[in-house]
Amino acid sequence: MRYIRCNFCGATNLRSRDLCRRCGGKIAINPKSSLQTAFAFLVAAIIFYIPANIYPILETSKFGTPEASTILEGVIAMYKAGDYPVAMIIFIASVLIPILKFIVLFYILFSLWRKKCKKLEQKIWLYHLIEFTGPWSLIDVFVVVILVALIHFKNIAIIPGIGATSFALMVVLTMISALSIDVRVLGEKCER
Amino acid sequence: MKKEKDLLICPRCFTVHKKLPLSKRHEARCQRCNEVLLRGCDTLEWRVLALSISALIFLGLALAFPLVDIDLGGVSSSLNMIDAISKLWGDGYLFIAIFALFVLVLFPLLLMGTLLIVSIAMILRRKRLARNLLILATTLSHWSMLDIFFVSILVALVKIYEYAQIRFDIAFLALALFVFIEIYLTRYIKLEWYWERWERL
Numbered sequence: 001m002r003y004i005r006c007n008f009c010g011a012t013n014l015r016s017r018d019l020c021r022r023c024g025g026k027i028a029i030n031p032k033s034s035l036q037t038a039f040a041f042l043v044a045a046i047i048f049y050i051p052a053n054i055y056p057i058l059e060t061s062k063f064g065t066p067e068a069s070t071i072l073e074g075v076i077a078m079y080k081a082g083d084y085p086v087a088m089i090i091f092i093a094s095v096l097i098p099i100l101k102f103i104v105l106f107y108i109l110f111s112l113w114r115k116k117c118k119k120l121e122q123k124i125w126l127y128h129l130i131e132f133t134g135p136w137s138l139i140d141v142f143v144v145v146i147l148v149a150l151i152h153f154k155n156i157a158i159i160p161g162i163g164a165t166s167f168a169l170m171v172v173l174t175m176i177s178a179l180s181i182d183v184r185v186l187g188e189k190c191e192r
Numbered sequence: 193m194k195k196e197k198d199l200l201i202c203p204r205c206f207t208v209h210k211k212l213p214l215s216k217r218h219e220a221r222c223q224r225c226n227e228v229l230l231r232g233c234d235t236l237e238w239r240v241l242a243l244s245i246s247a248l249i250f251l252g253l254a255l256a257f258p259l260v261d262i263d264l265g266g267v268s269s270s271l272n273m274i275d276a277i278s279k280l281w282g283d284g285y286l287f288i289a290i291f292a293l294f295v296l297v298l299f300p301l302l303l304m305g306t307l308l309i310v311s312i313a314m315i316l317r318r319k320r321l322a323r324n325l326l327i328l329a330t331t332l333s334h335w336s337m338l339d340i341f342f343v344s345i346l347v348a349l350v351k352i353y354e355y356a357q358i359r360f361d362i363a364f365l366a367l368a369l370f371v372f373i374e375i376y377l378t379r380y381i382k383l384e385w386y387w388e389r390w391e392r393l
């Protein structure tokens with residue numbers, strides 16, 4: 001192909017250029033470095049997924065007795081209370097989507113690495129889906145921020161747990177991993 | 193030979209298209225995958241100018257005033273974004289406090305401020321300034337998360353509505369309007385289309 005799309009601004013550039021004619025960013029495809037960066041951030045994200053789910057995301061201390069709840073415990077509590085839609089939203093956004101994202105990112109990285117061209121369009125669609133839904137996993141972290149601000153009594157204190165920090169870090173690292181994947185590599189290598 | 197400027201590559205399937213003049217209220221779609229490539233708009237920069245000013249006003253209101261008041265067993269409290277962040281900071285949750293400060297306050301403010309100056313620079317045909325700021329706006333657009341925060345408020349309230357009386361304040365409406373405008377300016381109109389417009393200044 002004669003032309004290449006700038007990842008940053010979307011401009012069409014001649015292949016022979018080094019820098020984008022419009023935004024001045026680098027336009028050359030460098031499959032190796034983008035793969036390594038994305039992989040490193042993905043592994044880091046998976047590491048943080050563990051404390052994010054084991055440690056409490058919210059700790060309440062009622063009359064001095066601390067009570068902690070992890071994301072899953074929160075979902076179960078809401079389900080038992082009858083808040084089915086919200087329990088579902090939280091479960092999908094905080095537990096399911098991160099795992100699905102890890103799997104999809106691994107799958108895409110593997111295809112990039114092995115230059116597999118099967119189901120190219122689905123892969124690119126999945127990539128865009130992940131890029132779009134990525135930050136929505138932060139709902140749980142923001143809920144903690146909101147509850148901490150709203151609920152303050154003499155005898156009830158709400159404390160954000162280690163889980164919340166790990167969770168936020170996990171989401172940010174996954175986002176950076178997804179953003180450092182150059183989907184053009186998929187498109188390029190497989191073009192006819 | 194066709195010029196680079198006259199070609200458009202689909203972000204989804206990488207098919208190369210030739211640009212045709214696009215009248216307003218029309219959209220160009222990819223021939224292969226049907227992705228929207230461009231939407232016609234003659235007055236993009238004026239629209240961005242008006243909307244980014246409104247968005248900054250709404251954001252100012254949302255930051256300055258409490259969003260929600262609750263009454264929990266006779267004790268009332270209110271949700272104010274700046275207070276919430278400084279409370280987290282005061283309690284020693286530095287990472288979450290700094291993260292929230294950036295994605296909920298600084299980045300949204302900077303993004304809208306940048307889009308405002310971009311529109312002015314485009315109206316005044318200051319191409320260099322507009323280009324540098326468009327680069328900044330493109331980077332910032334991934335990291336402004338007030339839309340997510342807005343949904344989080346609703347989720348948090350569902351968690352406590354059985355025990356508490358909830359009253360929405362005017363600032364909550366301002367936040368909703370900000371989110372609406374932000375989605376319009378950065379998702380409905382894609383930032384790439386600002387670049388297309390910039391090219392034809």
Ligand SMILES: [Zn+2]
Nearest residue numbers: 006009020023
């Ligand atoms: Zn570019």
Ligand SMILES: [Zn+2]
Nearest residue numbers: 202205222225
């Ligand atoms: Zn297409």
